[in-house]
Amino acid sequence: MxxxxxxxxxxxxxxxxxxxxxxxxxxxxxxxxxxxxxxxxxxxxxxxxxxxxxxxxxxxxxxxxxxxxxxxxxxxxxxxxxxxxxxxxxxxxxxxxxxxxxxxxxxxxxxxxxxxxxxxxxxxxxxxxxxxxxxxxxxxxxxxxxxxxxxxxxxxxxxxxxxxxxxSGAGQHTKLCNQITIASNMIGVCEAIVYAKKAGLDPEKVLESITTGAAGSWSLSNLAPRMIEGDFAPGFFVKHFIKDMRLALESANEMDLLTPGLALSLELYTELAEQGDEDSGTQALVKLFNK
CATH class of the missing domain: 3.40.50.720 (NAD(P)-binding Rossmann-like Domain)
Structure with missing residues (x-):
């Protein structure tokens, strides 16, 4: 013991x-x-x-x-x-x-x-x-x-x-399930924040309404406020999230699984990294949507 x-x-x-x-x-x-x-x-x-x-x-x-x-x-x-x-x-x-x-x-x-x-x-x-x-x-x-x-x-x-x-290995498979879930969710969070701004809303008030409802998620509660503030300091690096998504996509392909949300998120984060944000936090994805 x-x-x-x-x-x-x-x-x-x-x-x-x-x-x-x-x-x-x-x-x-x-x-x-x-x-x-x-x-x-x-x-x-x-x-x-x-x-x-x-x-x-x-x-x-x-x-x-x-x-x-x-x-x-x-x-x-x-x-x-x-x-x-x-x-x-x-x-x-x-x-x-x-x-x-x-x-x-x-x-x-x-x-x-x-x-x-x-x-x-x-x-x-x-x-x-x-x-x-x-x-x-x-x-x-x-x-x-x-x-x-x-x-x-x-x-x-x-x-x-x-x-x-x-x-052995079950912990890693579970973590890849976690990352697959986050991958698509992060796209939705970014789109929602940018939509709120374009609609002339106060995005902080929007968060007050939607974080406790059916749209609620860890990323929405913890990373969306950082997106609004322009705080892209890493809590989790873009480059490490890309690594995780590649691992998940590789494992999904081995099991002959269709994961289009994961594939799209990997594509977007790869573009973000190529623009110089590989050492930023994952919330920096919103930069692609703010163009």
């Missing part, structure tokens, strides 16, 4: 990862961190996190390893090989990939981790920067249910909606 004082290693200190690691520290967990750019971890180190010089060093010294990186190739690079997590982690330690990644990669990590005497979960999240800061993320978990139960106290520090979805 995982105890509150077990040491957690956190790899990937980005927009969301930094807040997730900080919440673990606040809850009393000793945290060691590694990220490719040490400066990103500076504030956590100043608050008491221990810096590791490499993935291998961190893996050898902690009891639970959480990864929250950008792309599937990043996940592969830190999990596999002589300097990777699986080769260096202590026997019977836990590895949890919270990156949105390929379900097939999560399955591979699960198999290889078991062969190394490790316990593995895939646990991607939703909720953006606000959810990470407030410890209110939705966490979608794949892997052995007993391992899930053992790590639940840690998940509860970072999230409020935590559900075991099934075997």
């Amino acid at each position: 995982v105890q509150s004082k077990q040491t957690i290693g956190f790899i990937g200190i980005g927009v969301m990862g930094k807040s997730m690691a900080k919440n673990l520290m606040t809850a009393g967990y000793p945290v060691q961190v590694f990220t490719r750019t040490k400066e990103k971890a500076r504030s956590l180190i100043e608050e008491g996190a221990t810096w590791s010089e490499s993935v291998a060093e961190l893996a050898r010294e902690v009891d639970v390893i959480i990864t929250m990186v950008g792309y599937p190739n990043d996940v592969e690079s830190i999990y596999f090989g002589g300097d990777g997590i699986l080769e260096n982690a202590k026997k019977k330690s836990y590895v949890v990939d919270m990156t949105t990644s390929k379900p097939s990669l999560a399955e591979k990590i699960g198999r290889d981790a078991a062969q190394q005497g490790l316990f593995s979960l895939d646990a991607p999240v939703s909720g953006g920067d606000v959810g990470a800061q407030n410890g209110k993320l939705s966490i979608m978990v794949g892997g052995d249910v007993q391992v899930y139960q053992e790590l639940l106290p840690i998940f509860k520090v970072m999230g409020s909606n935590i559900i075991h979805q099934g075997k």
Whole structure:
């Protein structure tokens, strides 16, 4: 059973990862961190996190390893090989990939981790920067249910909606369902905001009316106000959403599924990125509609 004082290693200190690691520290967990750019971890180190010089060093010294990186190739690079997590982690330690990644990669990590005497979960999240800061993320978990139960106290520090979805890879499949839903919804949110402006309405008052009705969604409540204010700072990067949509479209094609809303959203976000907004927040999509 995982105890509150077990040491957690956190790899990937980005927009969301930094807040997730900080919440673990606040809850009393000793945290060691590694990220490719040490400066990103500076504030956590100043608050008491221990810096590791490499993935291998961190893996050898902690009891639970959480990864929250950008792309599937990043996940592969830190999990596999002589300097990777699986080769260096202590026997019977836990590895949890919270990156949105390929379900097939999560399955591979699960198999290889078991062969190394490790316990593995895939646990991607939703909720953006606000959810990470407030410890209110939705966490979608794949892997052995007993391992899930053992790590639940840690998940509860970072999230409020935590559900075991099934075997290895199930968490990633669930996250792709999440991204498919958001993809089409974001188009609708942008169109509604621009429509309100063109009709001469006060878009903030429009939001007051429609966010609590049938049109309500997380994106409408949390991202539409940023669109109105012209605040395009990233809670979730455009480039990472494009990555997620490509993963979802690839998986849907493998299952011979028709996903036209997803395809259109990917096309629009790709256009947005090509215009220089790949490091903006996903709410920047409204720029295409404001032309």
